[in-house]
Amino acid sequence: MAELDVERFYNRLKKLHSSFVKHKNFWNGAQSMCLNRGQLNDDEPYNRSVVLHHWLFGYELPDTIVLLKEDGNMYVCSTKKKCEFLQPAIGKDAAFKIHLLVRNKDDNNAENYATLLKQATQGSSAKENSYKVGVIAKERDSNKDGSNPNWILPSFEKKLDEAVESKSMELVDVTHGIALVMAAKDDFERDLMKKSSVLSNKVMKHGFVKTLEEVIEEDTKITNEALAQKIESILEDPNKIKLNVPPEDVQPCYFPIIQSGGKYDLKISAQSTNDTMTTDIITVSLGARYKLYCSNIARTFLVDPPKKVSETYEILLELQDACLEAMVPGQPLKSVYKAAVSYLQKNGHGDLVSKLPKNLGFAQGLDFRDSTLTLSPKNGVTLKKGMFFCLSIGFQDLELTSSDLSNTPDISPVKKLKTYALLLSDMVVISEKGGEVLTKMGKAITDVAYNVNDGGDDDDDDDEENDDDGDAKLARKLAKESAADGERRSKRLARDPSAAAEASEGVAERERRQIELMQRRNEERVREIARKNAKNRGKDSDEDVAEELEAYRSPKAYPPNVQPNQVKVDMANQCVILPVFGNPIPFHISTIKNVVLPDPDNATLLRINFYTAGIALGKDAPTNMLKLVQKYAPYASFIREMTFRSLDGNNLVAAFRQISELRKRARAREIREQEEANLVQQEKLIRTKNERVPRLADLTMRPVFAGRKTQGNLEAHSNGLRFISTRSEVVDIMYANIKYAIFQPCENEIMVLVHFHLKNPIMVGKKKHIDIQFFTEVVDASQAVDNGRRSMYDPDEMDDEQRERQLRKKLNNAFKDFCKKVDAVAKKNNYQLEFDVPYRDLGFMGNPHKEMVQILPTLNCLVNLTETPFFVVDLDDVDHVHFERVTYMSKAFDMILINKDFNKMPWRIDMIPNGDKDSIQEWLTDMEISYTEGPMNLNWKSILNTAKEDDRFYMTTEDDEVTEKEAGWEILRMFGREDEEEEEEDEDDSDFGEESVGEEEELEEDDEEEDFDSEDDDESDFDADAELEEEGMDWDEMEEQAAEDDKRKRRMGDEYEEAPRKKRGGGNTRDSGGGRQKKQRRR
Secondary structure, three states: OOOOOHHHHHHHHHHHHHHHHOOOOHHHOOEEEOOOOOOOOOOOOOOOHHHHHHHHOOOOOOOOEEEEEEOOEEEEEOOHHHHHHHHHHHOOOOOOOEEEEOOOOOOOOOHHHHHHHHOOOOOOOOOOOEEEEEEOOOHHHHHOOOOOOOOOOOHHHHHHHHHHHHEEEEEOHHHHHHHHHHHHHOHHHHHHHHHHHHHHHHHHHHHHHHHHHHHHOOOOOOHHEEEEEEHHHHHHHHHHHHHOOOHHHEEOOOOEEEEEEOOOOOOOOOOOOOOOOOOOOEEEEEEEEEOOOOEEEEEEEEOOOOOHHHHHHHHHHHHHHHHHHHHHOOOOOHHHHHHHHHHHOOOOOOHHHOOOOOOOEEOOOOOOOOOEEEOOOOOOOOOOOEEEEEEEEEEEEEOOOOOOOOOOOOOOOHHHHEEEEEEEEEEEEEEEEEEOOEEEEEOOOHHEEOOOOOHHHHHHHHHHOOOHHHHHHHHHHHHHHHOOOOOOOOHHHHHHHHHHHHHHHHHHHHHHHHHHHHHHHHHHHHHHHHHHHHHHHOOOHHHHOOOOOOOOOOOOOOOOOOOOOEEEEEEEOEEEEEEEEEEEEEEEEHHEEEEEEEEEOOOOOEEEOOOOOOOOOOOOOOOOHHHHHHHHOOOOOOOOOEEEEEOOOOOHHHHHHHHHHHHHHHHHHHHHHHHHHHEEEEEEEEOHHHHOEEEEEEEEEEEEEEOOEEEEEEEOOOEEEEEEEEOOOEEEHHHHHEEEEEEEOOOOOOOEEEEEEEEEEEEOOOOEEEEEEEEEEEOOOOOOOOOOOOOOHHHHHHHHHHHHHHHHHHHHHHHHHHHHHHHHHHHOOOOOOOOOOOOOOOOEEEEOOOEEEEEEEEEOOEEEOOOOOEEEEHHHHEEEEEEEEEOOOOOEEEEEEOOOOOOOEEEEEEEEEHHHHHHHHHHHHHHOOOEEEEOOOOHHHHHHHHHOOOHHHHOOOOOOOOOOOEEEEEEHHHHHHHHHHHHHHHHHHHOOOOHHHHHHHHHHHHOOOOOOOHHHHHHHHHHHHHHHHHHHHOHHHHHHHHHHHHHHHHHHHOOHHHHHHOOOOOOOOHHHHHHHHHHHHHH
């Protein structure tokens, strides 16, 4: 049974009531509204009352009276079932009081009518005797018609007429006010509108276009109406184009409109004719309705287009861009039409102004075409964020003269055209940036143009003249099929439409955008660095100041029992007291690089090595010691090592152990201090009380505490999340510290998870972490499989799979609900938190660490969250992306993401399949991240050092501000350019130099010799590999081999052992016997 979404109902009721109270001019001064819905009528799905009921209640309530008053009282008169449907909303919001009046057959609703009429004219702010009641005027006549005496609405409409005649009431139309309230969509509606737009886009792209290409290719005769019926069937069942959408959620907005052959009508009310479709200029319009939300798309397809038609179509594309720029929040709707006219006049196309339709589109939503919100020249309604429009522009009644068709083949149907029209419609959402197109299907000339009969006459003449020459026919056919003029073609021209679109639009356009993007990002980085330098100017960094070491203030502070010729370790003061010429000298433990205790001979030796200038200090050197060595290196003398000898080794052995332990403690303390150095003090968690807390149970946390699997529960409180493990370990994650929250449902993985990428790291155990994850495994990572063979139709196995699918769905829903609740709790406490879901369709395989994993983009990151260590790249920190090993021969390439902080090494993703390169580059361009590519691996440490030292790295000139240079990462393009120039020079030499032919032949011979030599090298490498494999035998095989060698030696005598040793001593001869002797000694 249907249920009312109470929260959504009250949100929209508040929006409706607020506009009704505050903006009386929108509602014609009405003091109450009577929003009645008549009987069901499938022929009128877009009646204002139907749309309003779906928007407000989520369902249509036929034969229902709805009265809304200024004071928030709402009266609903309907049948018992409909009143029960609305019952859950009663008393849930103090601002509104809902009264349900159940139909009463005994008195024919006389009491209910009296109550409604009394409330409609009572308690309003009007001072006049005549009260204004808002109604949907257009629907009143149909509401009065009713043959069934039990119907509620017809009699009530007559009561309203009687009240109007008695002048106690005045009815005013509130259709305009309802339209304005519903125009700006909420988040729920925006999601449905976007999905509806995608549906229309896919039906056009994968349904109509493919069908049209089949018709053109096979030269099929089909009427416009028959083709429209095919498209309608796809709209009713998108599974026909492999679109997994439930058919019950989808229906066409109208019967698709297909026009061709010179008969065109750009009105949305036009009809597809029963004439045979001609392959000339074809316009198609279709609209999809997804969960009652409407969208529309229209395209014009050009077959053998004359030059004038192509030029006019390019003007249409530019006109659409001009309209989109005008669709900015705060501007009136009429500004869009004005922008279109202004563009045509300023660019010398004034003759096309008269060819424009009367309006350039309309608002869409639950209503397919909102007549009050059209993009007409006189509509003064203001554009607002969240509005959705069908921007529909076109030119009609355009003429084609004989001169325009002079180059068109005679056999082309376009030759018969006298007039034509062009139409282009897209779904547009109003955002802060302006109009954003939702129907992404290509509309460039390369996407919609087909050259089918190009040069047909010449070919026919040639065929007649050379009828017997079959080779010539084949040559002409292949030449025509391999022609490439940049336009998309059908199979008859052997040109795949998607390939042409990818070649022209996907590559050329992407390169153009990348050039602009590179310039813009260079300018932004120059400004960022300037602001950063200005901010840090005059500030001395405390990190560069070395801290002086002090073990004791004076010799009096020495520990007792210090002997003049004895090594003493003071664990409390972290120093080692060493005897130097009989004097005890303290050395701080951080000055000691290592300590060595050689195997004792006649005496025990203890060698202590110190950090000194002039040698590599090593990565384990204390940070402060590095600064001290650098500080005193220019003028101080350093002790490199000290060795102590003793006949009694007990003291030196004890000192060795104590020094080693003290160094270990000092190293651990320094690591802990470094871990905690950048920690930010977190606020204290405020636990939610007297309220049910959102909770996920039986979760596993990564990273773990102390190397153990950490399981527990995750709770959402007022200002953060708290994880409590089964061992009572607690981890708090504050909402304010969460930079990105990611929810990854389980589809092909074994786990469902939520992941938090933090702004500042927190301590988990003894280590700080910036990525915290909670997950539940759907299936075990490893399962025991029995030895028995099982059939694919085994009922037990099928039951297991079914249970696994149900468990996946259950866990995904549980995590999804938890994320929604956490989002609601955060918003309630004024925190901004939104969970991202990775885009699986943009994912690709790669190796960011030590294994191949799936890399998935999110809105702000590039991540792999299923394997550890986590791979999370914040796109805001990425300065540039470079692709390495991009060649025609390689099957994979590497992706380098350069950090804006040049002190940090770039992120790497290795071994990405070549097939993913175009999609990755397209995604990077959409995310406005610049990229370059090259054939070889680069030394990034050297490159970053160069970039870090160059103050003008992002500028286009040298220090003299005159000499030009490559700006920023544009320098990475230089490798490809040099290679291309060299190739061009080689081609020129080969074309015009006769001597180069001989040289090339000699080079080829040399190459063959080199190949032959390389084969010999390969053979020697193979022998080496075989030897390595032999050395990898296990112990049992080695025992057997040794026993056989012993037997062979006894048979052949001692000479067998002598010979291999001589050969091995020479160093150049590899001998299997030597290898065996080596194994025997090792054994």
